Structures are given as structure tokens and as C-alpha cells.
Amino acid sequence: MTRIIEVMTDILQANETTAADNRQLLAKYGVTTINMMSSPGAGKTTLIERTIEALAGSMRVGVIEGDIETTRDAERLDKYDVPVVQINTRSTCHLNATMVRLALEKIDLSGVDLLIVENVGNLVCPAEFQIGEDAKVVVLSVTEGDEKPLKYPAMFRASTAMVINKTDLVPYTNFSLAEARANAHRVNEELRIIEVSCATGEGIDQWVAWLTSLRRRRKD
Amino acid sequence: MGCLADFAPETPEGLMHELSICQSLLDIVLDTARKNDATRVSRVNVEIGELRGVVPDSLTFYFEFLTKDTMAEGAELHIDIVPARKRCRTCGAMHLDEGDGVRCPLCQSTDAELVMGMELQIRDIEVE
Numbered sequence: 507m508t509r510i511i512e513v514m515t516d517i518l519q520a521n522e523t524t525a526a527d528n529r530q531l532l533a534k535y536g537v538t539t540i541n542m543m544s545s546p547g548a549g550k551t552t553l554i555e556r557t558i559e560a561l562a563g564s565m566r567v568g569v570i571e572g573d574i575e576t577t578r579d580a581e582r583l584d585k586y587d588v589p590v591v592q593i594n595t596r597s598t599c600h601l602n603a604t605m606v607r608l609a610l611e612k613i614d615l616s617g618v619d620l621l622i623v624e625n626v627g628n629l630v631c632p633a634e635f636q637i638g639e640d641a642k643v644v645v646l647s648v649t650e651g652d653e654k655p656l657k658y659p660a661m662f663r664a665s666t667a668m669v670i671n672k673t674d675l676v677p678y679t680n681f682s683l684a685e686a687r688a689n690a691h692r693v694n695e696e697l698r699i700i701e702v703s704c705a706t707g708e709g710i711d712q713w714v715a716w717l718t719s720l721r722r723r724r725k726d
Numbered sequence: 727m728g729c730l731a732d733f734a735p736e737t738p739e740g741l742m743h744e745l746s747i748c749q750s751l752l753d754i755v756l757d758t759a760r761k762n763d764a765t766r767v768s769r770v771n772v773e774i775g776e777l778r779g780v781v782p783d784s785l786t787f788y789f790e791f792l793t794k795d796t797m798a799e800g801a802e803l804h805i806d807i808v809p810a811r812k813r814c815r816t817c818g819a820m821h822l823d824e825g826d827g828v829r830c831p832l833c834q835s836t837d838a839e840l841v842m843g844m845e846l847q848i849r850d851i852e853v854e
Contacts, residue, residue, distance in 0.1 A: 511762050513848040517751045517772070600743060630779060631743035660779035 524603035528638025535615035544645035546627030568618035600631040641666040648672040652686035659693040667698040674703040748788035764853030767798035775843040810843030
């Protein structure tokens, strides 16, 4: 005999439960966490380098690097005096809460104020998976084109802030900063937009100011 | 210096996010069926918000693949796409989210919050 059983359960409930555990653990240690996402090559790792340099002496940074293969990103950050854990997802296109949970166990959280989780380079899948972050940040680089927020709306809708990177290249491309901003606000009107060039350092002060205000808001 | 550690966590994950989502879906379906002493699952009804970025065909493909040799083998996966809806913060009316600068049809306000269109849930299952 056929029966209907009501379920009404969120499909990603298991991941969200683990993410909530992560969030609780990070809050216990007073760690502010950002989930940094972008397509490959947008400059996430370089932005993290500039961030570590700019925050030296004011905020203790920790980094979790997510990549499908290799420890190259973690090796790049090895010259800084910050804890870095590399996650290799093998074939998986995103980090999930369980992977991050296992990485958190390898970091002394009492020595970290700001944890930056660099997600796998991918403008689609990482948007679906909470990891226990305080804020999602999407990095869009000038060379990708200003229409990306319209083409990949889920990522821009899920994010709290968008960093437009490689602004020093604007004169050499048909990228319009105004158009990129307008497109991003079409899918997420509350998105905070920060323009930077990791090559020249322009705008990094704005980015650091945003991180500082995020940390202050989380602590209150 | 830094403290470099490399590891590849053993998680039941796959290549695309639809595979991860489908595995979570099936875990919940089989768990619910077992708890209700079912012997077979014949249909699974899910609701996916249109803004969620999940490809229904991809989910159906993985569902067939993952249900093999389980009590949900052969079950129909029925997907309802939930349209995006906004609620006007000025007058409270619900209206379709048609993207760019959408205005409330009643009071013309553009101040609205998204209230539907981000669902990803199992509504119910049919079992024997």
C-alpha cells in the first residue's frame, strides 16, 4: 500500500548543521571568518597576501586554502608568520562544512582574529555550501568582464561583499567599473563593493577598513 | 614559517554540486523511509527555488545513479521549481521578482525583500 510521508526537510541540512557547529566553535574563540570565493585566477591568494601584510600588528590572520589539487597556494603563504592549512578536495568543486571542520582542528584558534577561507576557484558551486563563515566575499577581477554578476547571480546574491580586483588593468580592457557595480546591485542591492588593485595596492585600505568593521560588528 | 598542513578529507563528495546535493537528498529519503518501516520508495517530491542555481536535469541524472541497489531504485524524482517572490517592505504585498529595479504593482515602491525562490527541500515521499 502506498503511503505519503511528509518530510519538509532542507536537503543541505546535514551540511548546515556542521556549519552551525563551526560557527559556534569560531565564536567561542572570537574568530571572525570570511569565505572568499571567485573564479580561478581572480587573485584570491594575492588579495590574502596583501591582507596579511596590511593587517600585520593589528589583527592575527589565519588561512584555510581550498584547492582541488596541489599545496601551491599554502606554499605561497608560507613566508608569512601565519597559520595556513591546505585542503585538497581532489575532484570536488567546492569546500563544505565538514572539510572546514577538519581543517579547523589543525589551527590554534586562540591565536587567530581573522580566518580567511579561500574556497575552490569556481563561480557556481561554493555559493551553495555554508562553512560557518560570518560573511561570504566574492572576488571579481577586471579581466573576467563586468557582466559576471548577471551570469552567475547565485554567487553574488549569497555574498555580503564583492571585491573588484585588478583595477589597474581597467584602461587595457572594456571593463566598466560602473557597469560591474550596477550589475552586482541588480542581483544583490545590499552588496558592499570594494575596488582594489593588488598590484599597486590601491584600495587595500578600503578592504582592510571593511574587514575591521566586520570584526567589530561580530564582536559586539 | 607558518604551519603548513596538507590533507584531503574523506567526505562522500563528487564532482559537481548537484551530486553532493543529491547524496544529501537520498540520505534523508532513505533515513525517513527506514524510520517509517517502508520497503520501497516510489516517489520523491522536492521543491527548488529558481534562484538556487541547481540544475534539475543534473539532479535527476545523479538521482538515478545513486538510487541503484537502494530501496529508492526506480523512484520518480519530481521537482517543483519555486518562482522567486518579493514582499514589498512598504505595503506588504507579495510580487514576482522580475529582477532589475522591480516595483511593487500596488504602491510602486522598490523596497522589497526576497521571500521565496531560495528553497531546496524535500516536501514528501511516497513509500510502500
